[in-house]
Amino acid sequence: MQKITFYVKPGETSDFPCQQTLADNGYDIEIRDLAEEIWTSALLRPYFGNRPVADWFDPRAPKILSGAINPGAMHAQGALVAMTADPELIRTPLVKLAGRCGAGLTDAEWPAFLAGRSTQAPEPGVMSEF
Incomplete structure (x- = not known):
């Protein structure tokens, strides 16, 4: 069973249907409180991949x-x-699966993310400023 971690804001329920579907399909779901994590720029950056910066925000x-x-x-x-x-x-949920990261994935993006074909990969050199 693959573990997928969701980082969500307290009281956020909009992703319950997605989480239930993933659990029904054999994924081990871990829910973590986004606000309880100690985030750094380097830890947070991979979740946004190549999305425009404005799309990183909730x-x-x-x-x-x-x-x-x-x-x-x-x-x-x-x-x-x-x-x-x-x-x-932060746009949520942040999700992590097998080393892959995503943020605020749409229904259309989930299949590619789960298959490891995520379009969320950061552009080369983006982290060099940190």
């Missing part, structure tokens, strides 16, 4: 809704620093 985060943070104006390093300081900004 559009429902209070600081986004209030306009205090504009995801479209952020660069990768600034986004990661903001997210490590305030995990509410």
